[in-house]
Amino acid sequence: MNTKNLTCINCPMGCSLTVEMEGDQVIRVSGNTCKRGEIYARKEVTDPTRIVTSTVKVLHGNAAVIPVKTKEDIPKGKIFDCVKALKKIQVEAPVHIGDVIAADIAGTGVDVIATKNVEQGADI
Numbered sequence: 001m002n003t004k005n006l007t008c009i010n011c012p013m014g015c016s017l018t019v020e021m022e023g024d025q026v027i028r029v030s031g032n033t034c035k036r037g038e039i040y041a042r043k044e045v046t047d048p049t050r051i052v053t054s055t056v057k058v059l060h061g062n063a064a065v066i067p068v069k070t071k072e073d074i075p076k077g078k079i080f081d082c083v084k085a086l087k088k089i090q091v092e093a094p095v096h097i098g099d100v101i102a103a104d105i106a107g108t109g110v111d112v113i114a115t116k117n118v119e120q121g122a123d124i
Contacts, residue, residue: 049073061093062121
């Protein structure tokens with residue numbers, strides 16, 4: 001039997017979780033004070049995912065960059081591919097919250113969206 005120790009990130013409690021596994025099967029999760037901790041632990045050891053946040057360059061805007069994020073979580077192993085793809089992207093102002101900046105980023109099936117408005121203005 002294999003044991004993995006995690007800290008839950010679903011709420012401010014930060015429970016110390018212990019996950020017991022046989023092969024790739026979760027046998028038991030302990031240490032959680034709520035059901036969300038168990039769900040998090042099972043997903044984290046079998047299929048970890050993350051929301052990616054970054055910035056993208058803006059052309060002809062009142063800001064030089066715009067903050068962006070993946071609309072949903074993506075596989076943890078695709079984070080660097082996602083960030084690498086975002087470094088190559090430039091968008092033209094205006095850009096609004098929720099605008100799709102990149103569709104299907106890094107082949108994940110997940111879009112990257114703007115999280116702030118940037119209006120047209122002098123290049124910064």
